[in-house]
Amino acid sequence: MRMLHTMLRVGNLERSIAFYTEVLGMRLLRRHDYPDGKFTLAFVGYQDETDGAVIELTHNWGVEQYELGNAYGHIALEVADAKKACDDIRARGGKVVREAGPMKHGSTVIAFVEDPDGYKVELIEHGTHGR
Missing domain, CATH: 3.10.180.10 (2,3-Dihydroxybiphenyl 1,2-Dioxygenase, domain 1)
Structure with missing residues (x-):
């Protein structure tokens, strides 16, 4: 699978x-x-x-908005540099909702952006997170 x-x-x-x-x-x-x-x-x-x-x-067709509910979390993308990714996304008209920085209680560098429907996309900086 x-x-x-x-x-x-x-x-x-x-x-x-x-x-x-x-x-x-x-x-x-x-x-x-x-x-x-x-x-x-x-x-x-x-x-x-x-x-x-x-x-x-x-x-x-004909549906312009959805209730996101409280069960959905986010999509995660790996990026080379989370701060630069936020700057680039913002420059292209994207909405950064959490600036790049270490996650709470950890050292993984993350940021969050939001798509036009309100779905969250997490940016995880390469090399800062465990697998």
């Missing part, structure tokens, strides 16, 4: 694709409309789906 993707429901597909591709630097891997079901799926990631896990953005 292997991890394929994580699915997020989004209120504005174009805005979400722009965030994940233009702000976080992922590629749009594929996109398909399902008119009979009134939804569109778009897959974004840093590598092809055959090589690693990606994010599935699901847009249900």
